[in-house]
Amino acid sequence: MISEERPLMNKIKLAILASGNGSNAEAIMKWAVTRKEVEVVCLISDKKKAKVLERALNFEVPPHYIKKESTDTRESYDQKILSVLNIYKPQWIILAGYMKILSKVFLEKFENRVVNIHPSLLPSFPGLDGYADALNSGVKVTGCTVHYVDEGIDTGKIIAQKEIQILPGDSLSDLKARGLLIENDFYPKTLEEILLK
Numbered sequence: 061m062i063s064e065e066r067p068l069m070n071k072i073k074l075a076i077l078a079s080g081n082g083s084n085a086e087a088i089m090k091w092a093v094t095r096k097e098v099e100v101v102c103l104i105s106d107k108k109k110a111k112v113l114e115r116a117l118n119f120e121v122p123p124h125y126i127k128k129e130s131t132d133t134r135e136s137y138d139q140k141i142l143s144v145l146n147i148y149k150p151q152w153i154i155l156a157g158y159m160k161i162l163s164k165v166f167l168e169k170f171e172n173r174v175v176n177i178h179p180s181l182l183p184s185f186p187g188l189d190g191y192a193d194a195l196n197s198g199v200k201v202t203g204c205t206v207h208y209v210d211e212g213i214d215t216g217k218i219i220a221q222k223e224i225q226i227l228p229g230d231s232l233s234d235l236k237a238r239g240l241l242i243e244n245d246f247y248p249k250t251l252e253e254i255l256l257k
């Protein structure tokens with residue numbers, strides 16, 4: 061007998077790694093609920109009090125805080141993350157304000173499937189504070205970059221970039237606020253391009 065039921069669609073499973081506020085993580089979870097082809101299967105944070113963990117709960121995405129012990133090396137910590145990911149079996153890892161550098165052990169498991177957003181037009185202003193570095197340098201235009209993650213600091217292959225204007229008199233918090241709004245729109249749109257098109 062031929063079944064009338066539609067075959068179960070295999071969704072593209074994403075795991076988010078984030079350390080802080082989580083506005084990008086939230087934007088991605090919001091986008092994912094509107095797309096039947098993708099699912100955010102879990103969210104992992106290295107910070108116990110990160111607001112992003114609450115945001116995950118609001119979207120019924122399982123939040124996991126994974127503690128880095130003082131005895132952990134980068135590799136042993138990444139192994140802890142990998143064992144949690146092994147429960148959910150994501151195909152893609154989405155970094156959204158994740159403040160740790162991923163080890164080779166981790167990246168080999170997800171080759172070309174780890175994506176990050178960085179708050180500058182890379183290769184300009186890599187590192188911890190792209191907005192502050194751009195503002196202090198006096199440039200009139202900065203931006204954000206979605207890129208694949210490799211073992212370097214913000215050195216992976218660029219996927220897409222979006223400009224952000226620096227206006228006369230902008231303070232760092234003005235620029236960050238305007239930049240984050242743009243990031244929150246641009247990151248899900250870029251994921252849509254690479255995952256669904």
Ligand code: GRF
Pocket residue numbers: 080081082083084085156157158177178179204240243
């Ligand atoms: C963003 O500026 C992102 O580009 C950078 O870290 C910040 C995270 O912000 N990697 P949020 O936690 O997503 O609000």
